[in-house]
Amino acid sequence: MTPLFVVQHLERETPGxxxxxxxxxxxxxQVIRVDLGEPLPSLVKGDGLLVLGGPMGVADLYKPAFPWLEDEVLLIQQALEHQIPFVGVCLGAQLLAHAAGGGVEPLLxxxxxxxxxxxxxxxxxxTLEAANQSLITSLMQPLDVLHWxxxxxxxxxxxxxxxxxxxxREQLFRIGPLAYGxxxxxxxxxxxxxxxxxxxxxxxxxxxGENAADILRDQQRLYSSSSRPRRLKLLADLFRELWPSYF
Incomplete structure (x- = not known):
């Protein structure tokens, strides 16, 4: 049974x-709450790693409030080096790019x-770059997703x-054969x-703006259920790329 280690940064952003x-x-x-002091795993071949989102960012890497961010970057670099399947979501995607030599800037x-x-x-x-990616069969038509x-x-x-x-532009990307942001x-x-x-x-x-909560609640009711089957398909296609023996 393949261990999937999930790094979670705060209570409300769960692996869902x-x-x-x-x-x-x-x-x-195995969910690891770094914000509660739980230690990061030591990865070995055959493991999987999922790093979730959070309000902190790459700019917070060296702040005392988030001492585990630096260790996460090292862990992601280990996953890249040893070709351990990796998925980064939001903050996790930003840390993946940083670990591979990229960066982050404010969205304008x-x-x-x-x-x-x-x-x-x-x-x-x-994108055209995705034309030969089997997981992009899920994106042959535009897919509604939540941005935050x-x-x-x-x-x-x-x-x-x-x-x-x-x-x-940088919404879904791949670095190497087994790392997705x-x-x-x-x-x-x-x-x-x-x-x-x-x-x-x-x-x-x-x-x-000041009506943000109403706007988002209306959007959630409009898009969440209707997009769910295709969101699940994209998730399954992504997992199939990384863990084909399970999918």
Whole structure:
């Protein structure tokens, strides 16, 4: 049974559908709460690693409040070096890019351009670079996903962009044969998003204005259920790329 180590940074950002899918297919999921002081794993061949999101970022790497971020970068570099299957979501995707020699900068929007987060449901579409990727059968048509980030990823030259959004090019990418970064969220269910809305008010209002909570609740009701089958298919296709013996 393949161990899938899941690095979680705060209570509200859980593995959600990632964990459900992995367990349904017989993988052994171990969630590690680094914010609660739980130690990161020592990886060996045959393991898998999933790093989730959080409000912290690459700019917080050397801050005393997040001492585990530096260790996460080292762990991701180990996964890349030893070709251990890896998925990074939001913060996890940013750490993957950083670990491979890339970076992060504020996402700009508006006229004139200014730092402006991408928050809410919006489609991603596959790129020409993704044409030969089997997992991109899930993206032959645009797919509505949840965005919740204020930065954009500066990818290293070794990365391949697989899907983009109107606001941000670097949405789904691959580095090497077995490492994928997702700037967006496939994994969240309604209860998760409603909690994010309640607990992240300043962030969402900075992106969408004072009616942000109402806008996001309306979007959730409109897009979550309708997109769920295709989001699950993309998740399954991604896992099939990384752990074919289970899928």
């Amino acid at each position: 559908l990632f964990q459900d899918l992995a367990q349904q297919h017989g993988m052994a999921v 929007g508006g006229d004139p351009p200014r730092p402006l987060a991408e928050v809410g449901w919006a489609p991603i579409t596959s 980030h204020g930065d954009r990823i500066i990818l290293p030259e070794t990365a391949n962009v697989l899907a983009t959004s109107v606001r941000c 997702l700037q967006f969220h496939l994994e969240v269910e309604d209860q998760d998003v409603f909690r994010w809305i309640a607990e992240d008010n300043d962030f969402i209002c900075g992106a969408l």
